[in-house]
Amino acid sequence: MSTSTQDVERKGLSPRQRAQRSRWIQYAVLVVLVLVAAFSADWGQIVSVFFKPEFIKSTFQDGVLQALVKTLEYTAGAFVIGLAGGTLLALMKLSQVGPYRWIATAYIEFFRGLPAIVVFIAFSLLPLAFPGMTIPWDPYGVVWLALGIVASAYMAEVIRAGIQAVPKGQVEAARSLGMPAGLAMRKIVLPQAFRIVLPPLTNDLILLVKDSSLVFMIGVAADGYELTGFGRDLANTYSNLTPIVVCGFCYLLITLPLGILARRLEARTARTR
Amino acid sequence: MALVEIKSLHKSFGSNHVLRGIDFTVEQGEVVCVIGPSGSGKSTLLRCVNLLETPQEGQVIVRGEDITDPDCHLDAARQQIGMVFQQFNLFPHLSALANCTVAQRTVLKRSAEEADKVARANLERVGLSEKIDAYPAQLSGGQQQRVAIARALSMDPALMLFDEPTSALDPELVGDVLTVMRKLALDGMTMLVVTHEMAFAREVADRVVFMDGGVIVEQGPPADVIGDPKEERTRTFLRRVLDPTHVEPTS
Numbered sequence: 001m002s003t004s005t006q007d008v009e010r011k012g013l014s015p016r017q018r019a020q021r022s023r024w025i026q027y028a029v030l031v032v033l034v035l036v037a038a039f040s041a042d043w044g045q046i047v048s049v050f051f052k053p054e055f056i057k058s059t060f061q062d063g064v065l066q067a068l069v070k071t072l073e074y075t076a077g078a079f080v081i082g083l084a085g086g087t088l089l090a091l092m093k094l095s096q097v098g099p100y101r102w103i104a105t106a107y108i109e110f111f112r113g114l115p116a117i118v119v120f121i122a123f124s125l126l127p128l129a130f131p132g133m134t135i136p137w138d139p140y141g142v143v144w145l146a147l148g149i150v151a152s153a154y155m156a157e158v159i160r161a162g163i164q165a166v167p168k169g170q171v172e173a174a175r176s177l178g179m180p181a182g183l184a185m186r187k188i189v190l191p192q193a194f195r196i197v198l199p200p201l202t203n204d205l206i207l208l209v210k211d212s213s214l215v216f217m218i219g220v221a222a223d224g225y226e227l228t229g230f231g232r233d234l235a236n237t238y239s240n241l242t243p244i245v246v247c248g249f250c251y252l253l254i255t256l257p258l259g260i261l262a263r264r265l266e267a268r269t270a271r272t273r
Numbered sequence: 274m275a276l277v278e279i280k281s282l283h284k285s286f287g288s289n290h291v292l293r294g295i296d297f298t299v300e301q302g303e304v305v306c307v308i309g310p311s312g313s314g315k316s317t318l319l320r321c322v323n324l325l326e327t328p329q330e331g332q333v334i335v336r337g338e339d340i341t342d343p344d345c346h347l348d349a350a351r352q353q354i355g356m357v358f359q360q361f362n363l364f365p366h367l368s369a370l371a372n373c374t375v376a377q378r379t380v381l382k383r384s385a386e387e388a389d390k391v392a393r394a395n396l397e398r399v400g401l402s403e404k405i406d407a408y409p410a411q412l413s414g415g416q417q418q419r420v421a422i423a424r425a426l427s428m429d430p431a432l433m434l435f436d437e438p439t440s441a442l443d444p445e446l447v448g449d450v451l452t453v454m455r456k457l458a459l460d461g462m463t464m465l466v467v468t469h470e471m472a473f474a475r476e477v478a479d480r481v482v483f484m485d486g487g488v489i490v491e492q493g494p495p496a497d498v499i500g501d502p503k504e505e506r507t508r509t510f511l512r513r514v515l516d517p518t519h520v521e522p523t524s
Contacts, residue, residue, distance in 0.1 A: 172325055173362035173421075177376035177428060178352035187375055191366045 055242035067230035081148025086155030111153035162197035282331035355425030415446030
């Protein structure tokens with residue numbers, strides 16, 4: 001017995017009518033939930049805890065924009081280190097020399113398998129473990145290094161996939177023109193590989209923006225605070241969540257445009273293939 | 274001295290013995306067309322001439338230098354051997370002009386002006402002066418293949434290898450590429466061409482080589498090999514290529 005005859009016997013509704021009715025029910029449930037939430041919530045309390053106007057104002061006065069700039073600086077430096085390190089690791093992983101491949105694989109698997117916060121805690125303890133040891137450009141040096149070490153492990157895999165996605169014929173054409181392997185890699189393969197991995201690298205950059213929030217684990221001075229450290233500090237001072245909310249919006253200010261950029265780049269790559 | 278000399282060449286991919294002892298030479302200024310059924314090893318033979326494939330046995334001697342010797346300067350040898358691929362393999366991130374200058378600049382260390390001049394001259398030679406700033410994706414298959422020819426010519430090679438240069442082209446674009454190749458042959462370029470274009474082979478080649486099953490079955494002037502083949506295998510192949518709908522008479 002087919003389902004359609006069953007439906008007709010049972011309800012007398014056509015499949016289209018049944019789909020329509022199901023949609024109406026879904027809308028109705030949604031409206032009810034929104035109304036319940038709107039009437040049962042204590043809006044005055046919510047605004048005063050999350051969006052208190054005078055705290056929004058003082059968050060800006062206390063320097064949320066400087067913290068935003070710090071977040072951008074930490075992320076940018078770490079991205080540069082991650083990109084350079086990731087490229088090096090990707091090339092090592094594709095090397096003819098076995099030990100290079102093993103080292104790269106061990107590094108990548110190790111730092112991809114660890115939570116980033118563990119790496120940051122380890123970095124925060126370094127001065128204790130090695131008294132007198134300093135990393136230059138405080139606080140940038142230590143932040144860039146810690147973030148960059150984690151980022152390079154992620155980016156290495158993306159870049160390796162990009163290099164391998166360049167058609168074999170490209171290398172053959174380059175070699176047949178007399179280019180040595182290294183030159184062919186630099187002039188022909190890598191430029192194409194980076195085009196291919198631009199969208200996933202943009203996604204890595206978004207992850208890096210968010211991971212930069214772990215910097216407070218290292219214990220930088222107050223003038224080195226990025227958005228999360230700054231927001232947390234201020235929220236504790238005021239005993240109010242508004243500064244954290246403002247900082248949250250600042251993250252979205254960075255990550256949402258990057259997300260849009262990544263999707264555009266993906267669409268462009270899809271078109272040119 | 275022969276420009277290219279190949280001695281008892283063997284090449285296997287795993288258990289697939291593709292070349293089974295090839296001996297053959299290309300003289301300076303000669304145009305040699307290699308024909309044969311697919312899987313006969315003709316592309317592999319061509320790719321062994323600039324060592325894109327490494328043969329297991331035998332020698333490839335280019336201008337007196339054995340390039341199968343592990344200590345030979347392979348990159349230097351490859352500069353003298355231009356190669357044109359079935360799938361063009363243009364560099365998609367570079368303009369037509371930059372495709373023709375990148376190796377001149379980096380390998381031959383020519384100045385920007387000189388590389389530019391050579392590239393423009395060769396793009397004009399293949400009839401694409403007005404496309405120098407176009408990127409490969411903006412060009413038709415026939416135009417891309419002509420840029421690929423100009424790219425190889427820009428290195429001033431002593432020998433040009435063509436690996437089925439028209440097989441990936443729409444039929445109406447084949448003529449443009451063959452015209453460029455014919456002109457090149459008339460200019461005295463030494464050419465080794467793997468092709469299915471029998472009319473081209475017949476008209477342009479000084480010598481036609483018929484391969485089947487990894488060996489050279491028959492070679493000689495096109496009038497002999499294509500016009501009056503001695504070997505039964507050659508005849509069967511040519512019958513299939515030249516008259517594909519022919520029905521064998523039943524005896």
